Amino acid sequence: MTGRGAGVLYDVPGPRARLRNNVLTLASGLVLLLVAYFVWTKYDEKGQWDGKLWQPFLRAETWTELILPGLLNTLTAAAVAAVLALLFGAAFGIARLSDHRWVRIPAAVVVEAFRAVPVLMLIFFAQYGGSLAGLVVTEFAAVVFGLTVYNGSVLAEIVRAGILAVPRGQAEAGSAIGLRKNQVMRLILLPQAVTAMMPAIISQLVVLLKDTALGFVVAYADLLNAGARVVPANYANLIPSVIVIAVVYIAINLALGYLATWLERRSRHSRKITADPAAAEVAAGGEVALMS
């Protein structure tokens, strides 16, 4: 799209601009190195690069006994919450498009209300509200509840936008050949909507996975808990440990992000679906979806 470095902001550089760019590259590189050096020495002063603090991560027991159980708990909570949130999202997304007002309006109220409330408040509410009702709410259940309800509501909006992005002729053609309303939804609209919305759905699942870290606040034994409480309690190495855990999170999320991009590219080339994935994603918030 931008031939040889020309863009909206600047033209293809000529000889003078190239020289100036090279000088500026050198200068900015130096500034960045200085910043990095400053940060490095600050941590060095506190002895954070000491081999002693990093050594535990070279031993297998640290991983098998402290970190991997946390990772497993994170992934379990994320997987259970993802399945439940997808069901919640599909149900409420379709309910919001119902022909009956008594279905449509309550569904809209539920979705809008839960989208407005922070996940952490939902987790606290699950803990205290559950024990009020006489239930024993484990940390796991509270985290899964909060993630399911919040992300389910966001997914409901995504599903709704996806269904609305399928051209009207599709539903009309379905009705014309004698399909019932639920058949039109099940056989024609939903498959196309889900395909078109797949990148947005996966982005939201990345958000869900990131948000499992909120379990740390209620002491759920997840990956962050392992990195910020368990490992430092054993080796007094909070900063190295948090950095290692962050790398694990980033690797998992980047992998899911690449999956989303790949699916997006694939569905853009596919001719089986009629809904425009790009239009559907804009309707659901696009890029911003990743933040919460």
Add this chain to the structure above:
Amino acid sequence: MEAVVDELPVILGAFWLTVKLTVVSGVISLIWGIVLAAMRVSPLPVLRGAGALYVNVLRNTPLTLIIVFCGLGLGTVMNVQFSRDDLSLNSFWLSIIGLSAYTAAFVCEVVRSGINTVPLGQAEAARAIGLTFLQTLRLVILPQAVRTVIAPLGSLLNALVKNTTVAAAIGVMEAALRMKNLFDAHGDAIIPIFLGFAAGFVVLTLPMNLLSGRLARRLAVVR
């Protein structure tokens, strides 16, 4: 219901802290995000690479981890202090560092995609009639880019309001943690208290959503 009425000053105080967290980290992340976006669209590969690295790292790290790193890592281990005797002020500013660093990565991406939505022909036409770089930016590109960016920035601000609750992880007494404390104090009034706090968040986010939606529609560039 009585509990909510009795504790109203406490609840309002908690939301005041939420608002302060949102406004301060919102302003910082807007400035820092625009700087990052400028780095990512600059002609210098070093800055582009550094900006991309920052955004990809921060966007893919859980906010809770970033805030815990700021609170325990910077605060306790590295001994970064904003106030010698007031611990709550200290954790307030440490959580602002975390919130701003995280949100700036998203602001950067929104601003960058706003610049990228301006068609290439606009800039080429501006250069063809002899506008300088700054004139092109000021008169042609930014007016169009800013308009497309308003709605997504509005949703970011909305998300930031909710994300401030994560500061509870390092003991900042904003709305979510205060709600938990009130749950402990009034075990019989959990549902009214929850509804009160939920209503507070709706009150904070709803006007913002309506305003940014209306602004975005009014200023939309028809192409």
